[in-house]
Amino acid sequence: MTLHIRYREGGEIRSGTVGSPDELDAYELVIPIEPPEVWCAGVTYERSRDARMEESTIRDVYALVYETDRPELFLKDAGCRRTVGPGEPIGVRADSSWNVPEPEIGVVLGPGGEPSGMTIGNDVSSRSIEGENPLYLPQAKLFAGACALGPAVLEPDGWDGPFEIRMRVLGADGGELFAGETSTARMRRGFSELAAWLVRDNPVPPGSVLLTGTGLVPPDDFTLEPGHTVEIEVPGIGILSNPVGKAADLLQTGRSPDD
Numbered sequence: 001m002t003l004h005i006r007y008r009e010g011g012e013i014r015s016g017t018v019g020s021p022d023e024l025d026a027y028e029l030v031i032p033i034e035p036p037e038v039w040c041a042g043v044t045y046e047r048s049r050d051a052r053m054e055e056s057t058i059r060d061v062y063a064l065v066y067e068t069d070r071p072e073l074f075l076k077d078a079g080c081r082r083t084v085g086p087g088e089p090i091g092v093r094a095d096s097s098w099n100v101p102e103p104e105i106g107v108v109l110g111p112g113g114e115p116s117g118m119t120i121g122n123d124v125s126s127r128s129i130e131g132e133n134p135l136y137l138p139q140a141k142l143f144a145g146a147c148a149l150g151p152a153v154l155e156p157d158g159w160d161g162p163f164e165i166r167m168r169v170l171g172a173d174g175g176e177l178f179a180g181e182t183s184t185a186r187m188r189r190g191f192s193e194l195a196a197w198l199v200r201d202n203p204v205p206p207g208s209v210l211l212t213g214t215g216l217v218p219p220d221d222f223t224l225e226p227g228h229t230v231e232i233e234v235p236g237i238g239i240l241s242n243p244v245g246k247a248a249d250l251l252q253t254g255r256s257p258d259d
């Protein structure tokens with residue numbers, strides 16, 4: 001097993017590899033990859049289909065997209081403007097009343113769109129905005145700090161899995177507000193199938209990341225708020241931990257060369 005990392009040392013960002021997540025604590029980790037584009041697949045788990053149907057006034061679109069061949073795919077970020085690394089704040093929008101983290105396997109795509117590595121992603125989302133109207137999806141999904149990746153990129157020994165995904169949300173006092181786990185065994189579609197749909201007639205640059213959908217949705221009375229911390233663990237990759245802030249405070253990431 002090889003884990004690719006990027007870390008800060010002596011004021012510089014360096015790249016390296018480690019053999020196990022146990023070794024990650026020795027480094028001041030930064031985002032392990034700065035993808036030119038981040039894409040997401042949606043409604044790939046039954047739990048996500050059910051949550052979308054509960055939150056939405058227009059239910060059929062979710063039932064249909066879960067069943068049919070063509071998956072839901074949407075652009076989450078380009079130029080790494082909305083994506084943060086381990087330890088950096090993720091954001092919630094001021095105009096959203098119902099927010100959730102979405103813990104997902106992130107597949108790093110090679111030159112032909114084939115899966116070449118795996119990381120942890122958080123597809124931070126507004127359920128109130130998407131629930132009001134599915135055409136508001138880009139506003140529910142794209143905003144400052146809406147995506148986190150890390151802590152490392154795994155070159156897996158094989159892609160068959162299943163891979164376990166665990167999530168905890170902690171309150172400002174450190175108390176546990178939510179804990180849950182799922183497995184990619186519950187996915188309706190495979191990583192390669194999703195990647196193949198994504199690159200159909202679509203010039204996705206190599207090194208882009210495809211988040212493969214959430215199977216964990218906190219109860220309906222939960223909303224993510226500034227002061228919370230989200231921890232997502234995938235054994236073999238490590239724990240992606242991010243504090244939650246206000247999206248409005250995260251408008252400048254300084255990561256894009258144009259900033």
Ligand code: DO4
Nearest residue numbers: 041042043044048213214
């Ligand atoms: O249309 C909703 C997107 C759902 C999503 O992001 C997911 O299932 O992970």
Ligand code: MG
Nearest residue numbers: 102123213214
């Ligand atoms: Mg998602």
